[in-house]
Amino acid sequence: MSDITSIGVIGAGQMGNGIAHVAALAGFDVYLHDVARERIQSGLATITGNMARQVSSGRIEDVERKAAVQRIHGSENMDELADVDLVIEAVTENEQLKRKIYAQVCPLLKPEAVLATNTSSISITRLAAATDRPERFIGIHFMNPVPVMEFVELVRGIATADETFKLAAGFVERLGKVSATAEDFPAFIVNRILLPMINEAIYTLYEGVGSVEAIDVAMRLGANHKMGPLQLADFIGLDTCLSIMQVLYDGLADSKYRPCPLLVKYVEAGWVGRKAGRGFYDYRGETPVPTR
């Protein structure tokens, strides 16, 4: 395949709707699928709202927004992804679920279509082996929020063909983003470094060294980070943070990666961050309020 003109995105959550957003603005036809109609509708509503904000802040023209919106098709039925050149899977960070999705989508696709995953941490080689196209499988790891963050990590599995890599790199470039290549080891580059820091911030809270606010202000002003680590954890999603820590812990077999019990407790409570309205902060009022 020489070039990509249409893509499928599976999962219309935080990442999936962001990927659909930037791809449509870059001129690709996008088919956005999720498990239920309401999830697709909510993903499309987020895209509409985010694009409208980009217009009002002067980052895009209204004609670009209109054209991009026209290019995004909500696809309740996965069959609608049959003719796309590239599928990007962005469902929940759960290996069994991702495997199930590949078993459903692969038989529908053209043999030359590329399948990519946006996983934050799961082995690309192992996911690829669960498909009918390991040589046409790759990790394209976008950062959150996708329309704002200009970096993408590209991760090759052991079987990923050069042609697949070039195609993915070209696609990312057409989105106007910068990529770097990571080897396929647990959590790749960004999360291998970032998540142990977030987990340590949660331990710092758990052990009573500092409050939520103290930890966040300390790292914002003391380490010159744009966001505090607990604010960032809420933003990423605490369920996603926990699964990345589990992947690091299992994959590297080193106790320094053990997930903080307080992180586990928040996830068990369903307080998984911004997307749930509550995490280390409560987002249900006008301004976020620390929950501890």
Ligand code: NAD
């Ligand atoms: P999310 O919870 O916002 O969205 C996940 C979506 O997957 C939901 O809309 C859900 O309905 C959908 N889904 C679940 N089962 C499905 C099925 N059977 N068929 C179709 N859709 C299904 O999660 P997210 O933050 O968008 O994360 C998605 C992926 O992106 C994960 O692999 C995560 O590790 C990765 N990622 C997340 C971030 C982040 O900061 N949140 C950053 C980079 C990569």
